[in-house]
Amino acid sequence: MRRPGCWIGVSLVTFVAAVAVAAPALAPQNPYASGVDMLALPSAAHWLGTDDLGRDVLSRVIYGARASLPIGLGGALVATAIGVPIGLIAGTLRGATDVALAALIDLFIALPGLVLALIITVMVGANLRNLILVLGFVMWPPVARLVRGQALALREALFVEAARAMGGKPLWIIWRHIWPGVLPVVAAQFSISVSFAIFTSASLSFLGLGIPPPAADWGGMVRAGYDYLAINPWFSLAPGAAVSLAVMAFYIIGRSFR
Amino acid sequence: MLRLIVRRILLMLAIALAVSALLFFTVTRLLGSPAEMMLGQDASPLAIARLNAQYGFDRPAVIQYLHWLGGALTGDLGRSYTTQQSVAAAIAARVPVTLELSLWSVALAVTAAVVSNTIPAMRRPLQGVVTAVNLVGITVPNFMLGVSLIFILSVKLNLLPSTGWVPWSNGIGAHLRHMIMPVLTLSAYYFGAFSIVYRAEYQAVIQRPFIQVARAKGLGEWRVAFRHAAPNAILPVITFVGISIGQLTGGAVVTETIFSMPGMGRLFVSSIESRDFPVMLAVGMLIVVGVVFANLLADIGYGIVNPQIRDPS
Numbered sequence: 001m002r003r004p005g006c007w008i009g010v011s012l013v014t015f016v017a018a019v020a021v022a023a024p025a026l027a028p029q030n031p032y033a034s035g036v037d038m039l040a041l042p043s044a045a046h047w048l049g050t051d052d053l054g055r056d057v058l059s060r061v062i063y064g065a066r067a068s069l070p071i072g073l074g075g076a077l078v079a080t081a082i083g084v085p086i087g088l089i090a091g092t093l094r095g096a097t098d099v100a101l102a103a104l105i106d107l108f109i110a111l112p113g114l115v116l117a118l119i120i121t122v123m124v125g126a127n128l129r130n131l132i133l134v135l136g137f138v139m140w141p142p143v144a145r146l147v148r149g150q151a152l153a154l155r156e157a158l159f160v161e162a163a164r165a166m167g168g169k170p171l172w173i174i175w176r177h178i179w180p181g182v183l184p185v186v187a188a189q190f191s192i193s194v195s196f197a198i199f200t201s202a203s204l205s206f207l208g209l210g211i212p213p214p215a216a217d218w219g220g221m222v223r224a225g226y227d228y229l230a231i232n233p234w235f236s237l238a239p240g241a242a243v244s245l246a247v248m249a250f251y252i253i254g255r256s257f258r
Numbered sequence: 259m260l261r262l263i264v265r266r267i268l269l270m271l272a273i274a275l276a277v278s279a280l281l282f283f284t285v286t287r288l289l290g291s292p293a294e295m296m297l298g299q300d301a302s303p304l305a306i307a308r309l310n311a312q313y314g315f316d317r318p319a320v321i322q323y324l325h326w327l328g329g330a331l332t333g334d335l336g337r338s339y340t341t342q343q344s345v346a347a348a349i350a351a352r353v354p355v356t357l358e359l360s361l362w363s364v365a366l367a368v369t370a371a372v373v374s375n376t377i378p379a380m381r382r383p384l385q386g387v388v389t390a391v392n393l394v395g396i397t398v399p400n401f402m403l404g405v406s407l408i409f410i411l412s413v414k415l416n417l418l419p420s421t422g423w424v425p426w427s428n429g430i431g432a433h434l435r436h437m438i439m440p441v442l443t444l445s446a447y448y449f450g451a452f453s454i455v456y457r458a459e460y461q462a463v464i465q466r467p468f469i470q471v472a473r474a475k476g477l478g479e480w481r482v483a484f485r486h487a488a489p490n491a492i493l494p495v496i497t498f499v500g501i502s503i504g505q506l507t508g509g510a511v512v513t514e515t516i517f518s519m520p521g522m523g524r525l526f527v528s529s530i531e532s533r534d535f536p537v538m539l540a541v542g543m544l545i546v547v548g549v550v551f552a553n554l555l556a557d558i559g560y561g562i563v564n565p566q567i568r569d570p571s
Contacts, residue, residue, distance in 0.1 A: 107273065109501065110553045114508025115526070115545050119538075122530050123284055199399050203512055206401045207527050219401070226405055226516070230413050237409060240402035248397040 009191075009252030016246050020065035027059035031216045039231045049232040051225065061238050063216035068198050068246055071131055075197030076190050078136020083143025084186055090144070091151025092174050102148065108141040114203055121209045128211065131204070135197045146189055147182055154181045184257065192254035195247045202243045218243045262561060266554045274547045278330075281539055282323045326539075336536035338529075345540045348525065355423060356510055356521035362441045364499060364506065367448035372495070375457045376488045388453065395450030400509050404443040404516035411439060421518040436517075444513045448502065455498050460491040493563065500556020504549045 019026060028047070035054030042049045048057035090101035117138045124130045154160060155178065163173050204210050205219030213220065218239040225236030310316040317325075329336060335345035374388050412420035418439055424432045463469065464487050472486045511523030518524070522541055529537035 103269075107269075110504050110550055112504040112507040112545055112549050114505075114511060115542065118511070118526070118530060119281065119542050122533075122538075195397065199397075202399055203401060203508070206399075206512065207515060208531060219399075222401055222405060226408075229405065229409050233409050233413070236405050237402075240399070240405055244398040244402050247399065248393065251397045252393070 005252050006256035009249050009254075009256060012245060012249030013253065016065055016249060017069065019062055020069045023062050023066055027056075027062045029056035029059045031055060031059040031063040032214055039228055039235070041232055042234060048234040048238045051221070051232075051235050052228060057221075057225075057232070057235050057238055060216040060221060061218070061242050064218040064221065064239055064242060065246070067128075067211055067215060067217045068201065068243070070128065071135065071201045072194045072198035072246070072250070074128075074132035075135030075139060075201065076193035078132060079139035079143050079193050079197070080186065080190055082136060083140035084147050084182075086140070087144040087147025087149075088151050088174050088178060088182065091148040092155050092178055093170060094152075094155075098148075101144075105141050105144045105148065109145060111138075113138040114200060117200060117204060118207065118209060121204060126204075126209050126211060131201055131211070135200055138200070139193055139196060143186070143189055143193065146185060150182045150185050151178050154178050157181075188254045188257035190254075191250050191257075195250035195254065198243065198250070199247045202247075263554075263558060266557060270547070270550045270554060273550050274543070277546045278327065278539075278543050279323060281542055282326060283319055285535060285539060330540070330543075335540040338537050339534045340532050345536050348537065349522065349540060349544060352520055352522050352525050355519055356514070356523060359437070359440055359444060359513065359519065359521060360506055360510055362437060363444035363509075364448060366441060367445040368452055368495060368499065370445070370449050371452035371456050372488060372492065375453055375460055376483050392450040392453045395446040395448075395453075398446070400443050400447060400512050401516055403446050404439065404513060407439045407442060408516075421516075423517070423519040440513050440517045440519060443516065444506070444509050447509060448506070451502060452495050452498060456491060456495050459494050460487060463487050463491045466490075493560075496563065497556065497560050500553050500560070503552040503556070507545050507549055 033055065035050065037046075037050055038054040039052055040046055040050045040054075046056050046058065048061065051057055051060065086101055086105070090098045090105070117134050120134045120137070121130065124134070151174075160173060160177050163177050168176075201210065202219035202222075205217050206223045208220075208223065210217045210220050221239035222236050222243070225232070225234075225239070228235055307316075315322070326336065333346055335349070337344055338348060341348075374391075408420045411418045419436055422436060424436050426433050469482060469487055472482045477486075507523070510521065511526060513519070514521040514523040515527050522545065525537065526541040526545070528534075529541060
């Protein structure tokens with residue numbers, strides 16, 4: 001909690017999470033029920049109007065939080081689970097292991113994440129589990145690089161040298177001495193990973209590779225509503241604003257810990 | 259320096275080979291029979307067998323891959339399943355669009371980031387504004403930015419054409435008018451990202467003794483900022499441009515899709531939608547190799563401007 005911005009981030013995340021949890025109670029209508037009143041402008045019955053199938057846009061935006069949050073958190077968890085061990089091992093062991101792992105990290109960091117995610121998603125098929133795995137797979141390199149950098153600095157510290165002098169085994173040193181020092185950075189990066197997982201998964205669904213319809217999915221809604229900007233702009237702009245809000249919320253938290 | 263370049267080029271070739279093999283084998287295994295895809299599900303077994311023989315789908319995957327690789331090395335990337343057009347020709351027509359979009363965007367983003375964080379008068383009163391714009395640039399997804407721009411500038415104000423692309427030959431004015439919104443959309447993220455990197459470096463540079471010397475000489479605040487501090491703070495931005503080229507291609511894919519631009523990204527997305535395997539493979543490969551190559555260029559450029567890293571010992 002170094003900067004006041006953190007509180008803004010925490011409140012925004014709490015808000016989005018609350019919306020996701022309470023979606024059935026909050027949504028004024030059934031998000032999947034189509035109606036005859038298509039592409040209607042905002043009214044008392046439909047606060048954000050309706051989409052091309054006559055479904056209530058506000059309800060669909062509210063339910064969209066239920067798709068985005070699990071993907072964001074899941075993707076970030078997978079990225080952390082892959083990136084942290086690789087970074088810790090590379091940074092602590094040094095030598096040939098570090099050279100090889102650092103080359104691997106550099107290679108993957110240079111690869112185009114979204115393009116890679118597109119290719120893999122089209123091959124394995126888009127569903128919740130696959131999307132989480134794919135996002136984790138394309139997002140681990142920045143985590144690994146950050147952790148490696150921190151571990152490299154920590155391993156020179158006197159208390160680590162003392163642990164080595166006592167005859168501590170590498171794994172024990174990592175677990176007992178390096179990991180606690182790296183933890184705050186991992187936590188901050190986790191929040192940023194969540195924001196980019198939501199960002200990337202929304203981009204994937206905007207490109208037509210998200211959770212398949214009729215699920216309420218923000219990126220897909222922006223794409224669908226984009227053809228009707230002149231009729232009911234909220235169909236596209238409201239879910240877009242929702243994605244932006246969620247991404248921003250997690251990003252602010254992550255940044256404020258740096 | 260030469261050793262660094264040779265090593266990086268070898269690494270690049272290895273990556274290209276590995277990625278192409280990986281793509282080829284997984285795609286052929288997972289996407290199912292291309293013949294069925296081309297002829298539809300009701301095609302007779304005879305027709306499918308004939309097509310398989312014609313395209314060589316009945317041969318072992320390794321042979322198919324070597325065949326593809328041999329063709330790719332001689333510039334023959336096969337033909338599109340859907341349009342029957344030569345893949346190499348389709349790509350050649352689209353590369354300039356993507357390159358132009360990306361170059362404009364990086365140029366705009368870097369210039370705006372450097373200028374807005376260097377102007378002396380801006381540092382205090384407007385710093386909050388710049389920070390807010392950075393945050394928006396980094397966190398608002400580019401499809402949302404693009405859609406918002408279209409809504410405001412095209413639908414509401416009717417100032418700019420909403421989508422499409424016009425070649426240079428149809429008039430420079432029309433061409434540039436179609437480029438404005440895509441370039442703004444793609445550059446927003448990079449403006450934010452470059453800004454953060456540049457500002458941190460700038461704030462470190464401005465504390466250094468030579469800046470005090472410049473001030474003590476009586477130079478104006480603007481001259482100190484732009485002639486003395488800025489050039490020294492730009493170095494990390496150069497490396498960052500290299501690293502973020504991978505991200506840039508992803509942004510270009512989305513941006514070209516929003517604005518229906520006939521670039522590589524749009525071609526890639528449409529090949530995915532129609533499961534057009536030769537196009538998908540070739541474009542995917544080209545993007546990956548292009549990104550790795552751009553990284554190489556950035557590394558070499560960084561080595562030229564910063565002699566310290568030429569011989570890491």
